[in-house]
Amino acid sequence: MSVGLNYYLILAAVLFTIGLVGLLIRRNVLVMLMCVELMLNASNLTFVAFASKLKDVGGQADVFFVLVVAAAEVVVGLAIIVSIYRKRLGATADDLSSLKG
Amino acid sequence: MKLVFLIPAFPLLGALSLIFFGRKLKEPLAGYIATLAVGMSFVFSVVVWLAFLGYHSSVFVEHLFVWINTGSFKVDAGLRVDPLSLTMVLFVTGVSTLIHFYSVEYMHKDIDFPKFFLYLNLFVTSMIILVLGNNMLLTFVGWEGVGVCSYFLISFWHERPSAASAGKKAMIVNRIADVGFLLSMFLVIHYVHSLNYSAIFAAAPHLSKSVVAAIVMLAFVGAMGKSAQVPLYGWLADAMEGPTPVSALIHAATMVTAGVYLMVRLSPVLALSPDIAHVITIIGILTAFMAAMAATAQDDIKKVLAYSTVSQLGYMFVGVGTGAYAAAIFLMVTHAFYKALLFLSSGSVIHGMHDEQNLKKMGALRIVMPITAVAFFTGWMAIAGVPPFAGFWSKGDVLLGAFGESWLVWIIGLATAGVTSYYMGREYCLAFLGKARWMPATVKGKKKSAKAVSHSPHIDPHEPSYKMMIPVVTLAVLALLGGLLNLPFASSLKFLDNFLKPAIAASPSYLHSSALTQIVLGSLDAIFAIGGGLIAYFIWSKTFERPALEFTLFKNAWYIDKTGDVAIARSSTKLAEVTDGVIEPKVIDGAVVGVTKLVLAVGILIRKLASGFVRREALVIAGGLVILIIIGGLRGGL
Numbered sequence: 001m002s003v004g005l006n007y008y009l010i011l012a013a014v015l016f017t018i019g020l021v022g023l024l025i026r027r028n029v030l031v032m033l034m035c036v037e038l039m040l041n042a043s044n045l046t047f048v049a050f051a052s053k054l055k056d057v058g059g060q061a062d063v064f065f066v067l068v069v070a071a072a073e074v075v076v077g078l079a080i081i082v083s084i085y086r087k088r089l090g091a092t093a094d095d096l097s098s099l100k101g
Numbered sequence: 102m103k104l105v106f107l108i109p110a111f112p113l114l115g116a117l118s119l120i121f122f123g124r125k126l127k128e129p130l131a132g133y134i135a136t137l138a139v140g141m142s143f144v145f146s147v148v149v150w151l152a153f154l155g156y157h158s159s160v161f162v163e164h165l166f167v168w169i170n171t172g173s174f175k176v177d178a179g180l181r182v183d184p185l186s187l188t189m190v191l192f193v194t195g196v197s198t199l200i201h202f203y204s205v206e207y208m209h210k211d212i213d214f215p216k217f218f219l220y221l222n223l224f225v226t227s228m229i230i231l232v233l234g235n236n237m238l239l240t241f242v243g244w245e246g247v248g249v250c251s252y253f254l255i256s257f258w259h260e261r262p263s264a265a266s267a268g269k270k271a272m273i274v275n276r277i278a279d280v281g282f283l284l285s286m287f288l289v290i291h292y293v294h295s296l297n298y299s300a301i302f303a304a305a306p307h308l309s310k311s312v313v314a315a316i317v318m319l320a321f322v323g324a325m326g327k328s329a330q331v332p333l334y335g336w337l338a339d340a341m342e343g344p345t346p347v348s349a350l351i352h353a354a355t356m357v358t359a360g361v362y363l364m365v366r367l368s369p370v371l372a373l374s375p376d377i378a379h380v381i382t383i384i385g386i387l388t389a390f391m392a393a394m395a396a397t398a399q400d401d402i403k404k405v406l407a408y409s410t411v412s413q414l415g416y417m418f419v420g421v422g423t424g425a426y427a428a429a430i431f432l433m434v435t436h437a438f439y440k441a442l443l444f445l446s447s448g449s450v451i452h453g454m455h456d457e458q459n460l461k462k463m464g465a466l467r468i469v470m471p472i473t474a475v476a477f478f479t480g481w482m483a484i485a486g487v488p489p490f491a492g493f494w495s496k497g498d499v500l501l502g503a504f505g506e507s508w509l510v511w512i513i514g515l516a517t518a519g520v521t522s523y524y525m526g527r528e529y530c531l532a533f534l535g536k537a538r539w540m541p542a543t544v545k546g547k548k549k550s551a552k553a554v555s556h557s558p559h560i561d562p563h564e565p566s567y568k569m570m571i572p573v574v575t576l577a578v579l580a581l582l583g584g585l586l587n588l589p590f591a592s593s594l595k596f597l598d599n600f601l602k603p604a605i606a607a608s609p610s611y612l613h614s615s616a617l618t619q620i621v622l623g624s625l626d627a628i629f630a631i632g633g634g635l636i637a638y639f640i641w642s643k644t645f646e647r648p649a650l651e652f653t654l655f656k657n658a659w660y661i662d663k664t665g666d667v668a669i670a671r672s673s674t675k676l677a678e679v680t681d682g683v684i685e686p687k688v689i690d691g692a693v694v695g696v697t698k699l700v701l702a703v704g705i706l707i708r709k710l711a712s713g714f715v716r717r718e719a720l721v722i723a724g725g726l727v728i729l730i731i732i733g734g735l736r737g738g739l
Contacts, residue, residue: 024719024720027716032716093714093715097712097714
C-alpha cells in the first residue's frame with residue numbers, strides 16, 4: 001500500500017518549520033544557508049507529493065526549477081560567505097549589518 | 102503663368118545658397134548673387150504679368166500642394182495671381198532689386214556682408230509669399246517671415262544696444278498686433294471653414310454683419326502693427342537703427358505696406374462693413390497727421406523719413422477706409438518709389454558724412470553731392486505732391502476719396518500734405534542748403550564713426566560711386582514719372598484703376614466726381630504742397646536753429662511711445678521682476694524643492710526598516726507569510 005498524501009505534507013511542514021526556526025534563531029551564516037535549503041526542499045516535497053496525487057507532471061517539473069535556483073543560490077551565497085569569512089573570521093549574521101539603511 | 106512659382110523660388114534659392122556658401126563667397130560676390138536672385142524674380146514677375154494680360158480670367162491660382170489636411174479643415178498652398186498680387190509683386194521685386202544692388206556698395210567692408218544679403222533675400226521671399234499666397238494662412242506665413250527678417254535686419258548691428266533693443270521692440274509690437282490677425286483667421290475658419298480668399302469672398306455676403314465686422318477689425322489690428330498705425334507706430338522710428346538700405350526696403354517701400362495690402366486684399370469683405378471702414382479712415386488720418394507733425398521736429402535724417410513713412414501709411418489707410426482701394430495701392434507703389442529714393446539718397450549722405458545722421462551737423466551738401474541733392478529734391482517734390490511728380494497724382498486720388506467721405510478728413514489730409522512738404526523741405530534745407538556745419542572743428546563723430554574721425558580730422562563728404570548712384574537715379578526717374586501709372590485725365594489713362602478693378606471691391610460712387618471738383622481739389626493739393634515747401638525754404642535755408650518751431654511734443658512723437666513705455670513696458674518689467682524675485686524662487690522652485698524634500702523625508706522614515714539584521718528581516722518575511730496564509734485561508738473559507 002502507498003503512503004497517504006497527508007504524511008508527505010506533514011513531513012514537508014515539519015521540515016519547513018525546522019528550516020524557518022533554524023533560520024530565525026541560529027546566527028551562523030552557514031547554518032542559516034542550510035536552513036534555507038531545508039525550506040526549499042520542504043516545498044519540493046509538497047510539489048512532488050501533489051504531482052503524484054493529481055497525476056500532473058507539471059509539479060515535478062517545477063521541482064527542477066527550484067533545484068536549479070537553489071543551486072545558483074548556494075553558489076552565490078557560499079561565495080559571499082567565504083568572502084565574509086576571509087575578512088572577518090567568525091562573524092555571525094548579526095554582526096553583518098553593513099547593509100543598514 | 103505656370104512659372105509663377107519661380108517668383109518666390111529665386112530669392113529662396115539665393116537665400117539657401119547664401120546660407121551654405123555665404124562665408125566662402127565673401128563680398129562682393131554674395132551681394133551680386135542675391136541681387137541676381139531678386140532680379141530674376143522681377144524678370145519672371147514681368148513674364149507672369151505679360152502672360153496674365155492675355156489671360157481670360159481675372160484670377161489664376163497655381164496650386165502647389167496640400168498643406169494642411171485634417172478632415173473637415175483643409176488648406177492648400179497655392180499662389181494667387183490677380184491684378185492686386187501682380188501689382189504688389191512687380192513693385193516689390195523691382196524696388197528690391199534696386200536696393201539689393203545699392204546695398205552691395207553700401208555694406209562694403211561689413212564683416213557680416215553675406216549674412217546681410219541672406220536676410221534680404223529671405224525677406225523678399227517672405228514678402229512674395231505674403232502677397233502671392235492664395236489663403237490667409239499662407240499670407241500669414243509671409244507676414245511672420247517678413248517680421249522675423251525685419252527683426253534680424255533692424256538689429257543687424259546687434260553689438261549696438263540701441264539696435265538690439267529696437268529689433269526686440271519691433272518684434273514685440275508686431276507680435277501683439279499679430280494676435281489680431283490670428284483671431285481674425287480663427288473667426289474665418291469657424292464661419293467659412295476655409296481660408297482661401299476666393300472662398301472668403303464668396304461666403305462673406307452670407308455672414309452676419311457683426312461677424313464680418315469682427316473679422317475685418319481684427320485683421321486691421323494686425324495691419325496696424327505691421328503698418329505702424331497709431332498707437333503702434335513707435336517701433337518704426339526705432340527701426341531706423343538698421344542699415345539704411347533696410348530702412349528703404351523693409352521699413353518704407355515694402356514690408357510696412359503689408360498691412361495696407363491685407364486690407365485691400367480683404368476689400369470685398371471690408372466693403373460689407375462700413376463701420377469698420379470708418380474706424381480705418383479715422384485711424385489712418387490720425388496717423389497721417391500725428392506722424393507728419395512728429396516729423397517736423399526730428400534731427401535725425403532717417404527719423405524724419407521714418408515718421409514720414411508712418412504718415413504716408415496713414416494716407417494709404419485713409420484710401421482703404423474711404424473705399425479708394427486703387428488709390429491706396431497707387432499711393433503704395435509711388436510711395437515705394439519716392440520713399441526708397443529718399444532713404445537711399447539719405448544713405449548716400451550718411452555714407453559720405455561717415456555715419457553722421459544728425460541734420461544739424463550737415464548743411465551745404467549740395468555743393469559736394471550735387472546728384473544726391475537733385476535726387477533728394479526729386480523725392481521731396483514727389484512726397485510733397487507737387488505736380489507733375491508721382492506723389493501729386495497718388496495723394497490726389499486718396500484725398501479725393503477723403504473728400505467724398507467727409508470734409509473733416511479731407512481738410513486734415515490736405516493740411517497734412519502741407520506739413521509733409523514742410524518737413525521734407527526742412528530736411529532738404531538742413532542737409533543740402535545753408536552753411537556747412539561739418540568743418541573739422543564742429544565735427545563730432547557718433548557711433549561707429551568715432552574711430553574714423555579721430556585719425557582723419559577732415560571729413561570730406563563726397564558723391565558715392567556709380568554703383569550707388571544707379572539705383573538712386575533710377576528711383577528718381579520713377580518718382581518723377583510714377584504718376585503715369587494712373588493719370589486722371591481720361592478713364593483710359595487710369596491704367597492702375599482699370600487693371601486692379603477685378604481684384605478689389607467696387608469703389609464708392611463719389612470717387613467718380615466731376616472734372617471740376619477734381620481740378621479744384623488738385624489745385625488745392627498743389628498749393629498746399631508748394632506752400633509748405635516754400636515756408637520750409639524760407640525758414641530753414643538760412644538757419645538751422647529754430648527751437649521755437651521744433652516742439653518737444655513733436656520731437657517725442659506725441660509721447661505715445663513714452664506713455665506706452667511707462668504704462669505697459671515699465672509695469673510689465675515690474676511684473677517680470679516680481680515673477681523673477683518672488684514667484685520663481687518661492688512658488689516654482691518651492692514646488693520643485695518641496696517634492697525632493699518630501700521624498701527625502703519619506704526615505705529617512707523608511708530606511709529605519711532596513712536594520713541590516715538579516716534574521717530580523719527573515720522574521721518579518723516569515724511573519725508576512727503567516728499573515729498571507731491566514732488571509733488566504735479565511736478567503737478560501739477554510
